[in-house]
Amino acid sequence: MSDPQRRPRLPRGALTPDLIVSTALRLLDEDGAAAFSMPRLGRALGADQTAVYRHFTGRDDLLLAVADRLLQEAFEGFTAAPYWADTLAELCRRVRATYLAHPAAAALSGPRTTRGSAEMRAADTMIGALIDAGFDGARAATLYRVVADFALLWSGGEAAFHSLAPETKAAETAGANLAYRAADPDSHPNVHAIRDHLPKVDPDELFETALRLLLDSIVRESGDDGKRSWS
Amino acid sequence: MSDPQRRPRLPRGALTPDLIVSTALRLLDEDGAAAFSMPRLGRALGADQTAVYRHFTGRDDLLLAVADRLLQEAFEGFTAAPYWADTLAELCRRVRATYLAHPAAAALSGPRTTRGSAEMRAADTMIGALIDAGFDGARAATLYRVVADFALLWSGGEAAFHSLAPETKAAETAGANLAYRAADPDSHPNVHAIRDHLPKVDPDELFETALRLLLDSIVRESGDDGKRSWS
C-alpha cells in the first residue's frame, strides 16, 4: 500500500534545454499564458515539478529562451528580397506571423530582446538593407531600431491581446464597439461621425497600414522614390 | 501580552476607489511592478490585506482602473493644436511622457484599453484631427487606430523595459552593446559596419523618428504636403 504509484526516475540526460523549450512552447500554445507554470512544465515533461531549475536559473531565463525560439522560427529560411524595402517588410511580417501563431509565448516574452543568433541574423539583414538604401551608419542604426522595435512591439501587443482569456477578449471587443456606438454626438462628435467604421477596422489592415506608412517614409527619405516599388 | 498591536479597524468609507487607485499608482512608482501585490496594497492603505476586493472584483479590474488613471493624467489640460498633425503628435508625446513617468503601472496595464472618459476624449480629438485633414470615415478610423496603437504600444514597450529590475535592465543594455561590438565581420558584416552607432541610438530620438516617419506619410497622403509644417 505504501508508495502510491511513484513515477520512475527519469534517466539522466532526458531533459535538455531544447526539449524543455519545445515543451514550454507547446504548453503555452495549448493552454495559454495564464495556465503556464514551472510545476506544470515539469509535469508535462514527465519529470519532477522543479526539474527545470537544473537547466534554467528561473522562470525568466526560460521565457527568454522561448522568445529566442520564436525568433528562430520567424526567420527560418528567410533570404533577402531583391529590393531592400521588401526585405524590411518581409521581416516585419514574419515576426508578426510567428507571434500571432504563438500568442501566449509572445505575450510572456514581451519586450525583452534575446540577442540569440536568430535575432542577430535578422538585424544584420535589416541593417544591410538600410545600407543598400544608401543610409549612413548613424541613420541606418536609428532606422533599424525603429523598424525592428515597431515589428516586435506591434506584434507583441497583438499577441498579448490574443492571449487574454477568451471572455476577457470578447468583452473588450464588444465593450469597445459599444462605446463607439454609444458615443454622445455632443461631447464626442467625431467618434460619433465615424462610429460605423470604427468596429470594422481589421487587424491585418491595421498592421499593413502602419508598416506601409513607416516604410513609405523611409523609401522617400532614401531617395529611391519612384524608382522601385515594394509591397 | 495578548493582542500584539492589533491595528484599529478603519472607519467606514475610509477606502474609496479613487484612493485605492492613487495608492496603487504610488506603490507601483515607488517599488516597481514586481513588488506590487494585493496584500501589499491593502497594507499600504492601512487596511486589511483583502480590503481592496470590496471595491474591485480582482487584481485585473484594479489594474484597468490604474490604466485609466494614467490616460487621464496624460490628457489632462490638453487642447487641440491649430494644425491637425501637431495635435496627433502632441497626443502621442503625452502618452509616452506619462508612461515613462509611471513605467511599472504602464507595464502592468499593458495592451488593455479602458474606454474610460479620458480615452474617449483623446479618441475624439484624434479623429477630429484626421477628419480636419480631409480623410473620409473609413480611412480616418484606420489611421486613428494606427496612430493610437502606435503611441500606446511603443510607450508601453519602453515602459515595460524601464520597469525591469535595474540589474536586468543594465544587463540587457550591456549585453546588447557587447553583442554588437563582438559581431563577427564575416557572418554579420552589416552589424559590424555600424557597431559604433548602434549603442548610441537614443530612445527619445527613436520615438521621435518613428512618430515623424508615421505622421509624415499621413500628412503626405492628406495632400497637405508643403502647405503646413508640423513639429
Place this chain on the structure above:
DNA sequence: CACCGATGTCAATGCCTTGGACTATACTTT
C-alpha cells in the same frame, strides 16, 4: 429603535517560485 446592506476583517485554500538537501547515475581516472 430594530433592521439591513455595505464595508472592513479574519481565516483558509490552493497555487506558485525558489532554495537547499538528498540521491542515483554516467563518466573519469587509475
Place this chain on the structure above:
DNA sequence: AAAGTATAGTCCAAGGCATTGACATCGGTG
C-alpha cells in the same frame, strides 16, 4: 574494473500571492 566525482533528477519546505467565504461592525432607513 573499482572507486570517485560531478551532474541531473527528486524531495521537501518556506514564504508569498490571489481569491473566497464567513464574520463583525457601523451608518442610514423605515
